[in-house]
Amino acid sequence: MRSGGVAHIAGVFEHPRREIPDRTLAEIHAEVAAGALADAGLGFEDVDGFLCDSMAPGWSPLSMAEYLGLDHLSYFESTESGGSSYLQHVGHAAAAIAAGTCRVALITLAGTPRSDRGRVAGRGTEGPETGFEWLWGFTGPVSQYALVAQRHMFEFGTTSEQLAWVKVAASRHAKHNPHAFLPQEVTVEEVLESRLICDPLHLLDCCVVTDGGGAVVVVSPEVARALPRQTVEVLGHGETAKHTRNGRADLITTGAVRSGPLAFAEAGVTPRDIDYASIYDSFTITVVVTIEDLGFCEKGRGGAFVADGALEAPHGRLPFNTDGGGLCNNHPGNRGGMTKIIEAVRQLRGEAHPALQVPDCELALVHGTGGSLATRSGAATLILGRPAA
Amino acid sequence: MSELPAPEPVTTLETEPFWRATAEGRLVLPRCDSCGTVIWYPRRFCPECHRSSISWFEASGQGTVYSFTVVRQAPEPWRKVVPYVIAQVELDEGPRVLTNIVGCDPGDVTIGQPVEVVFDRSASGHGIPRFRPRP
Ligand SMILES: [Zn+2]
Numbered sequence: 001m002r003s004g005g006v007a008h009i010a011g012v013f014e015h016p017r018r019e020i021p022d023r024t025l026a027e028i029h030a031e032v033a034a035g036a037l038a039d040a041g042l043g044f045e046d047v048d049g050f051l052c053d054s055m056a057p058g059w060s061p062l063s064m065a066e067y068l069g070l071d072h073l074s075y076f077e078s079t080e081s082g083g084s085s086y087l088q089h090v091g092h093a094a095a096a097i098a099a100g101t102c103r104v105a106l107i108t109l110a111g112t113p114r115s116d117r118g119r120v121a122g123r124g125t126e127g128p129e130t131g132f133e134w135l136w137g138f139t140g141p142v143s144q145y146a147l148v149a150q151r152h153m154f155e156f157g158t159t160s161e162q163l164a165w166v167k168v169a170a171s172r173h174a175k176h177n178p179h180a181f182l183p184q185e186v187t188v189e190e191v192l193e194s195r196l197i198c199d200p201l202h203l204l205d206c207c208v209v210t211d212g213g214g215a216v217v218v219v220s221p222e223v224a225r226a227l228p229r230q231t232v233e234v235l236g237h238g239e240t241a242k243h244t245r246n247g248r249a250d251l252i253t254t255g256a257v258r259s260g261p262l263a264f265a266e267a268g269v270t271p272r273d274i275d276y277a278s279i280y281d282s283f284t285i286t287v288v289v290t291i292e293d294l295g296f297c298e299k300g301r302g303g304a305f306v307a308d309g310a311l312e313a314p315h316g317r318l319p320f321n322t323d324g325g326g327l328c329n330n331h332p333g334n335r336g337g338m339t340k341i342i343e344a345v346r347q348l349r350g351e352a353h354p355a356l357q358v359p360d361c362e363l364a365l366v367h368g369t370g371g372s373l374a375t376r377s378g379a380a381t382l383i384l385g386r387p388a389a
Numbered sequence: 390m391s392e393l394p395a396p397e398p399v400t401t402l403e404t405e406p407f408w409r410a411t412a413e414g415r416l417v418l419p420r421c422d423s424c425g426t427v428i429w430y431p432r433r434f435c436p437e438c439h440r441s442s443i444s445w446f447e448a449s450g451q452g453t454v455y456s457f458t459v460v461r462q463a464p465e466p467w468r469k470v471v472p473y474v475i476a477q478v479e480l481d482e483g484p485r486v487l488t489n490i491v492g493c494d495p496g497d498v499t500i501g502q503p504v505e506v507v508f509d510r511s512a513s514g515h516g517i518p519r520f521r522p523r524p
Binding site for chain 1: 404457460463473484
C-alpha cells in the first residue's frame with residue numbers, strides 16, 4: 001500500500017554549464033539555490049533548513065548560510081558520503097520537516113573538478129585505512145570500480161559488451177539534452193573500441209568530469225499546498241554505509257541491498273511499481289550491480305538485463321537517466337546524486353524531454369552511490385511520487 | 390624486487406608494528422585476543438567483537454587473487470610503469486588486502502591464482518608488501 005509523503009520536493013535546478021572557470025564555488029551554490037527556489041515559487045527568506053556536503057567552502061553549511069544570507073535557520077547539516085550525500089540530504093530534510101524542525105529545506109551542490117584539473121579533489125583528510133590503500137598506484141575511482149567489474153565478470157559471466165549497453169542507453173538519452181557534455185550517440189562497438197583505462201573498464205565505461213551544481217527544495221505538505229507549482233512527494237528513503245567489513249566484504253554487492261528495501265518499505269511499493277529510475281552511473285558496472293541489488297533483476301543477471309534495451313526511455317522495462325546521466329550529461333563535482341534527483345523530478349512532473357518522457361510516470365526511484373564500491377561506499381535510495389490528483 | 394614505485398607508508402601509533410616487521414621482510418597481522426579474528430586493515434580495535442586487545446603474529450604470506458585490474462593510464466610516478474596490476478588478494482588467514490601483483494606479465498594474472506608476498510623497499514627502508522605468483 002503506497003504511503004503518503006511526509007515532505008514534498010517543490011523546486012529543482014541543474015546548473016546549465018559544464019565548465020565554469022569564472023565562478024567561485026560559493027557563487028555556484030548561490031546560483032543553483034536561487035534557481036531551485038525560483039522553480040519552487042519561494043525565496044531565500046522562506047528557507048529555514050539548509051543542507052550541503054562537507055566539500056562546500058569553509059565551514060560548509062555554516063559558511064554557506066552566511067554567504068547566502070540565510071538568517072533564520074532552525075536546521076542545518078552536512079552529511080557526507082560523496083555522490084550519495086544529496087539523497088541522504090533529501091531524506092534527512094524530510095525527517096526534519098516531519099518532526100516540525102523546519103518547513104523549507106534548501107539543498108545545494110557545487111563543484112568544479114574540470115576547471116581544477118590537476119588539483120586533487122575528494123576527501124581531504126586521512127582515514128585510518130589510508131596507509132593500506134594508497135601505496136599501490138590507485139588512480140582514483142576507476143581502478144577500484146575495475147576490481148568490482150572484474151569480479152562480477154568472474155562470478156556471473158558478465159561481459160564488456162553488456163556493460164557497454166549501459167553507456168549506449170545513456171547516450172541515446174543525452175542526444176536530446178542540449179546541455180549534455182557528451183551529446184553524441186555511441187554504439188556498443190565504439191565503447192568496446194575506446195581505450196582500456198583499467199581492465200575491464202574502457203574510457204567510455206567512465207562518467208564525465210564536469211563543473212556544475214544543482215539544488216533541491218524540500219517543503220512540508222502545508223507549504224506545498226500553497227505553491228502554484230506541481231510538487232513531488234518524498235515517499236520513501238533508505239541509506240546505509242557499506243565498508244570492507246574487516247577485509248571480508250565481497251566486491252559484487254552494494255549498500256543498495258539495504259537502502260533499497262528500507263526505501264521500498266517506507267513507500268509501501270515494490271520494484272515492479274517503479275516507472276522511472278535514476279541510477280548512479282559513475283561507471284557502467286555501477287548501474288549493473290545497483291539494479292541487481294535494488295531487486296529489478298536477479299543477482300548476477302544485471303548484464304543480461306541492461307543488454308536487452310531495458311534502460312531505454314520511454315518504453316524499456318526500466319527507463320533510466322533520461323538526462324544522459326553521469327555517463328554523458330553531467331557529473332558535477334564528481335558527485336552525481338544531485339542530478340539523479342533532479343531528473344526524477346522532471347519525469348514525475350512530465351517535464352522530461354518529450355522523446356524520453358515516460359508516459360503516465362507516477363513513481364520514480366533514485367539511487368545514489370558515494371565513495372568506492374571496492375572499499376567503502378554510501379548508498380541512498382529515494383522513492384518519489386506524483387501526488388494523487 | 391619489482392620496478393613499481395615504493396611510496397613511503399603512512400605509519401600511526403596503531404600500525405607501526407606492521408611496518409616495523411615489513412622492514413625486516415616479515416608480514417605480520419593483528420589478531421583479536423578476545424574472539425581470535427584476524428583483523429584487516431591493522432588496528433588496535435576489533436571490528437567483530439569491539440574489544441581493544443590485539444596481538445601480532447607472523448602470517449604465512451600466502452594467498453590467492455580475489456580480483457585484479459591492469460592499470461593502463463596513470464599519473465606520475467606510476468605513469469612510467471604502466472601497465473601494472475592492482476589486486477585484492479585473499480590471504481590464507483582470511484582478510485582480503487589491496488596490493489600489486491608483480492613478477493609476471495600483467496596479462497597472465499587470473500582470479501584464483503595462488504600468490505605469495507614479496508617486499509619492495511621504500512627510501513626509509515620500510516617494506517611495501519606485494520604479491521607474485523607462487524611457483
Ligand atoms: Zn574480537
